Amino acid sequence: MMMVMMIISLLLLSIHINLIENISIEYKNNLTKKDCTYNDGRFGNIDLSRVGLKQGIPAFRHVPKDFYFYSYNPCYAFSEETPCTDVAIFEKNGSAYYNLGMNSIVSWSITIDGKVTLVYSVLNRQTIVNLECRDEIDELVINGEYEPRHYNLTLFSKCACWNGC
Numbered sequence: 001m002m003m004v005m006m007i008i009s010l011l012l013l014s015i016h017i018n019l020i021e022n023i024s025i026e027y028k029n030n031l032t033k034k035d036c037t038y039n040d041g042r043f044g045n046i047d048l049s050r051v052g053l054k055q056g057i058p059a060f061r062h063v064p065k066d067f068y069f070y071s072y073n074p075c076y077a078f079s080e081e082t083p084c085t086d087v088a089i090f091e092k093n094g095s096a097y098y099n100l101g102m103n104s105i106v107s108w109s110i111t112i113d114g115k116v117t118l119v120y121s122v123l124n125r126q127t128i129v130n131l132e133c134r135d136e137i138d139e140l141v142i143n144g145e146y147e148p149r150h151y152n153l154t155l156f157s158k159c160a161c162w163n164g165c
């Protein structure tokens with residue numbers, strides 16, 4: 001009897017720990033907008049939180065390139081048509097929408113001379129956003145598809161400079 005109760009309470013304890021872990025992971029994901037800020041010992045900080053818009057609309061909407069349109073918002077998710085809900089980047093071709101990236105699934109690539117590229121990966125697509133330091137109005141340039149389903153964008157912004165924002 002004692003043994004059974006011990007086993008049951010151990011089981012309950014492990015379920016409880018699992019729940020706590022899941023909750024803390026979710027909490028962490030909400031707080032770290034991974035494409036938003038970056039801290040580097042050599043170069044300093046990049047903070048894109050003033051480039052992205054917070055109201056669920058993208059900073060760059062329907063930027064044309066060839067027959068396609070691209071929308072991008074760093075830091076804060078936005079939505080248009082399914083399956084492009086809570087995305088960072090999408091491509092639109094007529095009435096077809098393709099999710100090209102999420103704010104939470106991204107990696108930062110920094111060259112030795114401090115050039116920064118954000119790499120978004122989602123399903124079978126990948127998007128690179130090259131950050132270019134420029135002290136003028138923010139601009140998004142679509143360089144194109146450099147391989148099938150691999151997209152190349154450049155974001156010009158003061159906030160793309162090290163310690164610029």
Ligand SMILES: *[C@@H]1O[C@H](CO)[C@@H](O)[C@H](O)[C@H]1NC(C)=O
Nearest residue numbers: 023025026027028029030031
């Ligand atoms: C995290 O995001 C989820 C889904 O959007 C939401 O339900 C939850 O309340 C958020 N948690 C925190 C701590 O903000």
Ligand SMILES: *[C@@H]1O[C@H](CO)[C@@H](O)[C@H](O)[C@H]1NC(C)=O
Nearest residue numbers: 067068092093094095096098
């Ligand atoms: C874009 O849409 C056109 C017209 O519907 C279609 O012919 C073309 O294959 C589409 N391109 C891609 C990459 O989906």
Ligand SMILES: *[C@@H]1O[C@H](CO)[C@@H](O)[C@H](O)[C@H]1NC(C)=O
Nearest residue numbers: 128130143144146152153154
């Ligand atoms: C992305 O486009 C820029 C500007 O045209 C170019 O310099 C760079 O090499 C391209 N990157 C890739 C991976 O194609």
